[in-house]
Amino acid sequence: MTTPTALIIDDEPDIRELLEITLMRMDIKVRTAADVTSAKAILEADPPQLCLTDMNLPDGNGIELVQWIQQVCPQTPVAVITAYGSMDTAIEALKAGAFDFVSKPVELPRLRELVNSALKLSKPEVERTGDDDPGLLLGQSEGIRRLRTQTRKLARSQAPVFISGESGSGKELVARMIHMQGPRQEGPFIAVNCGAIPSELMESEFFGHKKGSFTGATDNKAGLFRSADGGTLFLDEVADLPLNMQVKLLRAIQEKAVRPVGESREFPVDVRILSATHRDLPSLVQEGDFRQDLFYRINVIELKVPPLRERPDDIELLARHILTRLARDYECDPATLTPSALEKLRQYDFPGNVRELENILERAFTLCDLDQIDADDLHMGHAPVPSSRIEADPDAAPGAAVELPDDGELDLENYLESIERKAIEKALEATRWNKTAAAKKLGISFRALRYKLKKLGME
Structure with missing residues (x-):
């Protein structure tokens, strides 16, 4: 195996020596430079697998050097060394294309983590995703x-990325692609919907808690940040975080450490933050509903996901992929779209984006009688759940009304599932478990019956 090389650029001999000793102990061959001019000469002659540069150099600055490296040897990841507390400078470096940053005084464990991540990026390109391998992001x-x-470019960086786009457009898929193509791909990918966590539980969910720290804390809990250590934490619908939680999130991002509820000490975490929302975050900042300092920390780089209506030519490829997956999940023959059905999909504006396309196709897949989905099988603009023609409890008299509980509350979803389950069981028993005959008896397609059996866990 070839010994990796690193270039250290700093005008302070003591810093160069400390970094050189640390990297040599990691079996890395080290070259050093005291200024931008000599650094450029080394980089042009023999680009290393990693570059560490100070921000302030006698004949230039680290930001300009980062930009130059991006043009001349973009395959070399470069990290900048910043003064303590200079977060604005670090963010400027990340925007310029730096892989990561480390603050003075340099903490050696943090430096080793950074170096190991950078070296993973220096593997030959053929070992990673191809130039236009679609991965999870299908379309041409x-x-x-x-x-x-x-x-693919952002995957090489450790900069926080803010992913904007409409609901259902695929923001989490984009986050997963960034994670999968970067040096953290072997670490965990933790996705959390910030709007789905009760406000009173947020601190415990994000940062964990110590056993006995509050009523119900019967065990120690790691929390989302520590669960994502070494990987990526994706904060979906980050705009839904309450202001008091935004303050604590900002501190965790800045300090790269979290303090569980009830603990007296902080725990270091190595997490890349990706975030997303369908809301207009700059407007929320102006209105005072989202902290400006947190916005700047998570929005170092913004990535916009196009809505489906702006790429109608991708609908056929997406539909084919979705139908193939549905056939595999429900163990049925795959269905295809007729030309008229495909044209109807292309003419639709999809306010719910790819998620709505999935719902439309799943509905049509379960209800079509043959292996072709025609335009009439597509129900656009509304989302009724696929159901049989059973409308009441099969044990009740025809036309019997549903009786609500005394408190007036009914678990409608479970109630309807119990009706479907009873009706399907009776139809299968009456036909001696002949599924084709049972489907006909229920007034649904064989495909719809297979779907329901799988969904209700009756297979």
Whole structure:
């Protein structure tokens, strides 16, 4: 195995020596430079697998050097060394294309983590995702190709990325692609919907808690940040965080450490933050509903996901992929779209984006009688759950009304599932478990019966 090389650029001999000794102990061959001019000469002659540069150099600055490296040897990840507390400078470096940053005085464990991550990026390109391998981001439109290029580039950085886009457009898929193509791919990917966590539990969910710290804390809990250590934490719908939680999140991001509820000490965490929302975050900042300082920390780089209506030529490819997955999940023959059905999909504006396309196709997949989905099988603009024609409890008299509990509350979803389950069981028993005959008896397609059996866990 070839020994990796690193270039250290700093005008302070003591710093160069400390970094050189640390990297040599990691079996890395080290070259050093005291200024930008000599550094450029080394980089042009023999680009290393990693570059560490100070921000302030006698004949230039680290930001300009980062930009130059991006142009001349973009495959070399470069990290900058910043003064203590200079977060604004670090963010400027990340925007310029730096892989990561480390603050003075340099903490050696943090430096080792950074170096190990950078060296993973220096593997030959053939070992990672190809130039236009679609991965999870399917499509051949210009917008989706550009998005794939951007995710591949951002995967090489540790900069926080803010992913904007409409609901259902695929923001989490973009976050997963950034994670999968970067040096953290072997670490965990933790996705959390910030709007789905009760406000009173947020601190415990994010940072964990100590056993006995509050009523109900019967065990120690790691929390989302520590669960994502070494990987990526994706904060979906980050705009839904209450202001008091935004303050604590900002501190965790800045300090790279968390303090569980009830603990007296902080725990260091190595987490890359990706975030997303369908809301207009700059407007929320102006209105005072989202902290400006947190916005600047999570929005170092913004990535926009195009809505489905802007890439209608991708619909056929997406539909084919979705139908193939549905056939596999429900163990049925795959269904295809007729030309008229495909044209109807292309003419639709999809306010719910890819998620709505999935719902439309799943509904049509379960209800079509043959293996072809025609335009009449597509129900656009509304989302009724696929159901049989059973409308009441099969044990009740025809037309019997549903009786609500005394408190007036009914678990409608479970109630309807129990009706479907009873009706399907009776139809299967009456036909001696002949599924084709049972489907006919229920007035639904064989495919719809297979779907329901799988969904209700009756297979």
